[in-house]
Amino acid sequence: MRNTSSLKQNIISRIADLAKKDDVSAGHIKSALVLSSDYDPQFHDRSTAMERTSLWLASNPGPYDILILPGVSCPEEIDALINLTPDETKILLLERNLSRAVHLFMKLPLEEYVNSSRLVLALGECEDWTDHQLISNMYLPDSPNIGICEFSDPGKADIEFYTDLLMKIRERIRLKVFHLSTLVHLGPTWQFNALKNLPLIISNPGIKDLENLFNERPALVVAAGPSLNDAIKHISEIRNNFVIIAVGTALKPLRNAGIRPDIVVSADASRKTGPQFNTHCDDAFLACSSFAFPDILPLFRGIFSGYASTDPVGAWISSLGKEKGMIMSGGTVTATALELAVSMGCSPVISVGLDLCMSDDGSTHASNSMYHGLKVPKVHLVPVPGNYTENVFTTVQFMTYIESISDYVTNIRRGKYFINANTSGAKIDGMELIHPEEIKRYANGIFDAYGEIAQKYAESKPEKNENYVMAIEKVLADLEEIATDSMSAGMTCNRLIMMLRSPVRGDYEEAEKLLSVLNEIDEKTMSKKEASALLNMSLRPAFFAMGDFSTDSARRKMDGLSSIQNSKTIYEQTAGAAKWTRQLLDNSLKEIKSRYLRQEQEETIDKLHVAV
Numbered sequence: 001m002r003n004t005s006s007l008k009q010n011i012i013s014r015i016a017d018l019a020k021k022d023d024v025s026a027g028h029i030k031s032a033l034v035l036s037s038d039y040d041p042q043f044h045d046r047s048t049a050m051e052r053t054s055l056w057l058a059s060n061p062g063p064y065d066i067l068i069l070p071g072v073s074c075p076e077e078i079d080a081l082i083n084l085t086p087d088e089t090k091i092l093l094l095e096r097n098l099s100r101a102v103h104l105f106m107k108l109p110l111e112e113y114v115n116s117s118r119l120v121l122a123l124g125e126c127e128d129w130t131d132h133q134l135i136s137n138m139y140l141p142d143s144p145n146i147g148i149c150e151f152s153d154p155g156k157a158d159i160e161f162y163t164d165l166l167m168k169i170r171e172r173i174r175l176k177v178f179h180l181s182t183l184v185h186l187g188p189t190w191q192f193n194a195l196k197n198l199p200l201i202i203s204n205p206g207i208k209d210l211e212n213l214f215n216e217r218p219a220l221v222v223a224a225g226p227s228l229n230d231a232i233k234h235i236s237e238i239r240n241n242f243v244i245i246a247v248g249t250a251l252k253p254l255r256n257a258g259i260r261p262d263i264v265v266s267a268d269a270s271r272k273t274g275p276q277f278n279t280h281c282d283d284a285f286l287a288c289s290s291f292a293f294p295d296i297l298p299l300f301r302g303i304f305s306g307y308a309s310t311d312p313v314g315a316w317i318s319s320l321g322k323e324k325g326m327i328m329s330g331g332t333v334t335a336t337a338l339e340l341a342v343s344m345g346c347s348p349v350i351s352v353g354l355d356l357c358m359s360d361d362g363s364t365h366a367s368n369s370m371y372h373g374l375k376v377p378k379v380h381l382v383p384v385p386g387n388y389t390e391n392v393f394t395t396v397q398f399m400t401y402i403e404s405i406s407d408y409v410t411n412i413r414r415g416k417y418f419i420n421a422n423t424s425g426a427k428i429d430g431m432e433l434i435h436p437e438e439i440k441r442y443a444n445g446i447f448d449a450y451g452e453i454a455q456k457y458a459e460s461k462p463e464k465n466e467n468y469v470m471a472i473e474k475v476l477a478d479l480e481e482i483a484t485d486s487m488s489a490g491m492t493c494n495r496l497i498m499m500l501r502s503p504v505r506g507d508y509e510e511a512e513k514l515l516s517v518l519n520e521i522d523e524k525t526m527s528k529k530e531a532s533a534l535l536n537m538s539l540r541p542a543f544f545a546m547g548d549f550s551t552d553s554a555r556r557k558m559d560g561l562s563s564i565q566n567s568k569t570i571y572e573q574t575a576g577a578a579k580w581t582r583q584l585l586d587n588s589l590k591e592i593k594s595r596y597l598r599q600e601q602e603e604t605i606d607k608l609h610v611a612v
Contacts, residue, residue: 011033014109014111015030015111017111017112017115018115020115021111022121024123025114025123028098028101028123028124029101029105029123032098032101049077049079049080050076052077052080053077053081053149053151055151056149056151062085062145063088064145064146065089066089066090066091066137066146067089067090067092067146067147068134068146068148068149069093069094069149070154070159070163071096071100071159071162072095072100072104072152073152073153073154075103075104075108077152078091078108078119079108081149082113082118082119087118089118090119090120091118091119092120092133092134093119093120093122094122095121096123096124096158096161100154101121101123120133130165188538189269189270189291190291190311190537191291191313191538192538192584193269193290193291193292193293194307194317195313195581196294197290197291197294198317198585198588198592199591199592199595200303201290201305201324202317202321202462202468202592203461204302204303204461204462205324205456205457205461205462206306206323206324207287207305207325207327207340207343208323208324209325209457210304210343210453210456211325211345212345213345213456214243214344214345214346214449216346216444217242217346217447217449218241218242218243218346218350219242219245219344219348219349220235220245220352220421220439221245221334221337221338221341221350221351222235222244222247222250222254222351222352223249223337223352223354224247224253224353224366224369225353225355225356225366225425226353226355226365226366226424227353227359227422227423227424228250228253228352228353228366229366229367230423230436231352231439232253232254232257232366234421235257235352235439236259237440238439238443239259240446241440241445241446242350242439243262243263243341244259244261244262244449245262245263245264245337246261246263246264246337247265247266247333247334247336248268248273249276249369249370250366250369251276251277251279252276252278252368252369253367253369255279256368260284261284262285262453263285263287263304263453264284264285264286264287265333266292266296266333267289267292267308267328267329268292268333269292270293271293271295273292274293274296275370277296278370281296281299281300282300284301285300285304285450285453285454285457286299286300287303287306287327288303288306289305289311289314290305290306290307290308290313290318291314292305301454301457305327306325306326308326309326309329311329312533312537313533313534315533316530316533320465320468320471321462322462325343327340331400331404332401332405335404338351338413339408342413347416347417348418349416349417349419350419350434351419352421352439353366354425354428355426356394356398356402356426356428357386357392357393357394357425358375358376358378358381358393358394361375362375362376362378363375376395378393382394382395382399384427385427386424387422387424387425398426402426402428406428406429406430409428409429409431410430414430417432418431419432419442420433420434421434421435422436423435423436464596464599468592469592469593471530472588472589472592473589475531475585476582476585479531479534479582480578480582481528482525482531482532482535482574482575483574483575483578485521485524486521486525486572486574488521489517489521490568490571492517492518493568494568495514496514496515496564497564497565497568499511500564501561518567531578535578535581538577538581539570539573
């Protein structure tokens with residue numbers, strides 16, 4: 001009895017140790033302990049584990065940041081990998097069978113491996129958790145080297161499961177890298193555009209005001225793929241039976257056909273989007289991101305703006321007054337338009353012109369769009385599954401959009417009703433396929449969607465808000481202080497660099513004082529949360545170029561001199577960013593005050609007219 005009690009206490013203690021670093025895996029093992037008592041996992045012969053592992057590593061030397069072990073033939077494979085790989089390599093163990101996981105726990109000190117950061121556990125069959133365990137243990141800007149151990153043989157059924165799982169996760173990583181790259185490269189542009197758009201954003205409603213406006217009424221999301229040429233006559237016939245939402249590239253083809261969309265969507269910051277709107281816009285409404293290209297916003301009758309989840313500038317603007325709402329920015333503006341339709345309560349949501357591939361003659365877009373006549377030679381294209389043919393040809397960029405929209409439809413908005421009305425196009429998982437002439441089957445009576453949006457715009461247009469002016473003036477003062485402090489910090493770094501290059505007695509004490517000064521400046525800057533958020537976007541390229549200083553120094557492999565030199569560069573970048581951000585924000589504030597003044601004058605005139 002004493003031995004049994006002691007063993008039980010030991011297991012409880014070990015599970016508690018595992019929970020310190022990984023409470024999810026600890027919970028799985030604890031819940032599966034009873035089920036596993038009489039289970040024989042049928043592990044393979046352990047004697048060859050070291051040999052198999054050694055041979056594989058010799059043929060695949062790495063070095064690896066993460067090695068994925070998709071199930072194990074025997075517990076000794078984990079021991080072999082831990083012992084034969086460098087301490088910097090993490091082992092990610094996938095084990096779908098919790099009873100097998102318990103037996104591994106009983107035979108190996110898994111909690112010690114996990115707590116030492118050598119082993120990462122992804123137990124069970126939850127795809128999202130496995131994805132989380134992999135992503136949270138890698139640093140994407142470092143381009144981590146990931147290997148999959150192919151020597152283990154947990155069984156055919158398990159191998160098929162792990163292969164399918166890893167293929168899905170691979171696609172998710174590709175999308176994460178795509179979004180990260182966009183964020184790093186476009187961050188400064190997003191910041192500039194959002195601050196430039198500030199006067200119009202605060203004087204117009206947000207997309208949150210459109211929520212549930214069209215509950216259970218159907219929507220057409222019009223993109224500008226080549227098949228739009230076939231579909232546009234059908235759109236004209238049923239235009240009053242649907243909410244018509246157009247992406248920017250589809251606006252000109254629709255206008256050329258005499259169709260005014262109920263609302264247009266733009267989420268792109270690039271000035272290259274400008275030509276999309278070289279048409280009649282002053283009677284149309286625009287749903288846009290806070291960082292949309294500034295020249296297009298004044299062209300429209302009114303705008304409904306929103307901020308992306310990765311846009312701290314837009315989030316700050318929204319926090320100053322009535323909540324604007326979040327807008328999905330997922331690689332392609334069509335995904336943004338689909339999400340707008342869902343948020344407005346529309347059902348079904350029918351896409352038109354969503355080809356994401358070239359036509360037979362290589363055309364990329366519909367006639368009369370800004371890409372009219374543009375063709376891509378087939379030699380530059382890649383095949384993907386088609387709607388009506390085995391394969392269609394597309395670009396690598398469009399492949400990413402196909403994956404992004406498929407993920408949106410099947411995962412993010414699972415359960416919503418999406419239809420793809422198309423005569424060709426790439427296959428998009430999760431969307432029912434119909435021909436454009438079938439759209440009318442989903443008509444739900446005649447209604448004035450444009451009129452309802454216009455009424456909502458008039459009702460939701462923000463009133464004058466002095467909080468905007470006060471908040472902006474505070475941030476302007478904080479930015480000026482950050483610029484001054486950062487310049488001072490840069491000079492302090494210069495003094496430290498000189499000391500490190502030519503050290504003399506007594507420098508240590510002086511260096512400690514200078515480092516303390518830098519810490520105070522850092523804390524002071526970070527305490528100015530709104531100003532720091534505004535600077536964040538423009539500084540991201542510099543941070544990623546230098547490396548993330550919050551990561552452990554051993555990982556960065558950086559000596560003291562290099563660290564101070566990089567810090568000096570960051571402080572100089574911060575000072576410059578604070579100066580030009582302040583100037584841009586000050587210009588926007590002047591325009592806001594001018595608008596308020598005109599508004600007051602108009603109100604005074606109206607009162608005089610009433611009095612007369």
